[in-house]
Amino acid sequence: MITLDKPVYLTEKGRTELEAELAYLQDNKRLETIARLQEARGGGDWMDNTEHMLIEEELAFIDARIQEISYMLDHAQLIEPGNEDNQVDVGETVIIQTDDGGMEEYTIVGVAEADPGRGFISNESPLGHALLRHKVGDEVIVKAPIGELHYRIVALS
Numbered sequence: 001m002i003t004l005d006k007p008v009y010l011t012e013k014g015r016t017e018l019e020a021e022l023a024y025l026q027d028n029k030r031l032e033t034i035a036r037l038q039e040a041r042g043g044g045d046w047m048d049n050t051e052h053m054l055i056e057e058e059l060a061f062i063d064a065r066i067q068e069i070s071y072m073l074d075h076a077q078l079i080e081p082g083n084e085d086n087q088v089d090v091g092e093t094v095i096i097q098t099d100d101g102g103m104e105e106y107t108i109v110g111v112a113e114a115d116p117g118r119g120f121i122s123n124e125s126p127l128g129h130a131l132l133r134h135k136v137g138d139e140v141i142v143k144a145p146i147g148e149l150h151y152r153i154v155a156l157s
Contacts, residue, residue: 007077009090009110009123015076018112022069025062033059072112079110088131088156090123095155096131096140103154108132127151 010018037059040052079091088094093107106121108131114122121128127149130140134153142149 005075007110008072008075008112009079010072010076010112011079011091011109014109014113015073015078018069018073022066022073025066025069030059030062030066033062077110086135086156087133088135088153089133093157094131094153095157096151097154099150106131 033055037052037055040049040055088108090108090110093105095103095105097103106119106127108123108128109120111122111124114120114125116125123129123132126142126144130142131151131153134140136153136156139150139152142151
């Protein structure tokens with residue numbers, strides 16, 4: 001079966017962080033959780049053991065996260081720094097001016113690294129997507145539930 005997988009855009013730092021998290025989950029957290037699960041099974045009827053069920057859920061969560069990170073790393077497309085075409089692209093930091101004259105700075109990253117509170121927005125978010133392929137001086141419009149939001153690109157770095 002052929003699948004068309006979307007690339008997962010990652011910076012070098014993002015890839016390193018995911019690799020570290022994967023190693024920790026596989027080499028530490030998962031093994032510790034399995035040991036706790038075996039310990040919980042040791043005491044009588046484990047079918048009615050609430051602690052046992054909670055640890056099984058925790059192990060399932062860990063395994064799911066391991067699979068998610070493995071998928072991201074297997075499909076990673078590394079974002080190379082540099083802006084030769086002077087257009088907003090994944091990996092670029094952009095300064096924009098809002099309708100009210102305020103300035104905001106964002107770095108456009110892939111979904112895996114998005115953290116809007118720290119200024120990292122996804123290339124698939126409404127704002128990130130609207131900014132892509134635009135240049136300094138361009139105005140972009142983002143359709144939001146509260147209406148259209150207008151931004152002007154002030155600088156790229």
